[in-house]
Amino acid sequence: MSVRPLLAIDWGTTNRRVYRIEDGAVTATERDALGVTAVSDFAGELAAIRARFGDLPVLMAGMVGSTIGWREARYVPAPAGLEDLDQNLLRIDERTAIVPGVSFSDGVRGDVMRGEEVQLLGAVAAGLTPPDALLVQPGTHCKWVEMEGARIARFTTAMTGELFALVRAHGILSAQLGADVVLVDAFRDGVREGAKRDLTGSLFGIRAAKLLGLRGDADAASFASGLIIGADVAARVVEHPFETAYILADPVLGSLYAAAIEVNGRGATIIDSQAAFVAGIFRIGASLS
């Protein structure tokens, strides 16, 4: 494994995080809102990053490698491990590269990820999760990933966060869903409602509860979040039978998913997703000249 310093960039749609990694440890980091949709001159951005963090090899992951990013990196088909990502880097030049995404297809259903693969494989490589485990990355598009032998074996993406954002911003429920989502009883009640796996029916129940005075709007956003996350979790309990899920998320979102998983009778462990990213990108970066 290389001990050479490296700059790693987790470059998503709306955010970007830069890390300088030396001897496997982060010695400088910075997060800003310059996601790929806010950038047009990627080469110029990269030169500015090297000017601030050091003139080092750079490894990028995330939407920077998509059709809306700098250059389109391929999807490596699952099962995929760190070595598969390493062997399929998209080289911009001899010391600058983009990590490929991962695809899954069983001939009927297909799925894709781009950016999450580094966290997932890093979590296992760093011993934060077992080599055979179910990992969860909550968010706008929540990934549920079965790891087998420290490789990404199969996965499902659920549009959980996006669906909540849509009903909160638009449509008939939006006036009721302005409050913050917090881990209260109403959230867990929503998770139980979500376990019926009847989202179209349960969502209207939020409006009916208001009209009939059954539930106040103070808790409606927490209930709705619990409902949508709960429907996601309940479907995954059937699709990927598991005892414990390892959640890669910040503590706030992670604790909501952990509660939803526990209401469904399974265990959950929250993993530091930044530590997982750094562990993964550092190992891939070992091959970068």
Next chain:
Amino acid sequence: MSVRPLLAIDWGTTNRRVYRIEDGAVTATERDALGVTAVSDFAGELAAIRARFGDLPVLMAGMVGSTIGWREARYVPAPAGLEDLDQNLLRIDERTAIVPGVSFSDGVRGDVMRGEEVQLLGAVAAGLTPPDALLVQPGTHCKWVEMEGARIARFTTAMTGELFALVRAHGILSAQLGADVVLVDAFRDGVREGAKRDLTGSLFGIRAAKLLGLRGDADAASFASGLIIGADVAARVVEHPFETAYILADPVLGSLYAAAIEVNGRGATIIDSQAAFVAGIFRIGASLS
């Protein structure tokens, strides 16, 4: 039953339909976009309608009786029949009234309707459906109603049409969903996917199918509609076990629901929803002086 002429107004959020009913038959009708959200002077509108259609008793139903309408009519609790609506009319004056809505609560879950009750009870009264049957009113908010003894016994509203409209107009799938929804194989494939009752997962599959080249976008809107309608139907097959559902809808939307119900192994019969409305409002109007 009165043989006096009557004006009936099906006055919804975005549309309005006026009928002159004489001896139980429609002798004039007009539909326009003057739903309650487009009207502020309801008394003036009503005077204009009487000027055009005749100075007759007027019976209104729908969102005109809601908080966003003219005056708020109550919800009559289910079980509710035509006589319960009749006895709970909101009188504006001695020859002008609004039909109440219907609510349902089993102590845990609640639901409401406003406007649909006239169609439902009219369909049964006119012999278009049996007195014990499951009726479906597809739309933005789809109603699934168990009729028992010619009364509304219990019902569930699903946010089916609204959810499709949200993912079509906003969010990551919108660019793929521009085509018209038609009753093609892709619609039925969507219904089968929807039967998994995993909407958050299945919706992302539409994007993955595009990125992996598994399905062209020409059929994506039909697939997505089938998926969301199919999830609604599959949940209802469990919630209200039924052999045949009676669909109150226009032929286009009705045929989509009929196909989704048939893919789920049940039968479907499409009923003329306007005829049902007229049959219901005419019977309620018999009590209007």
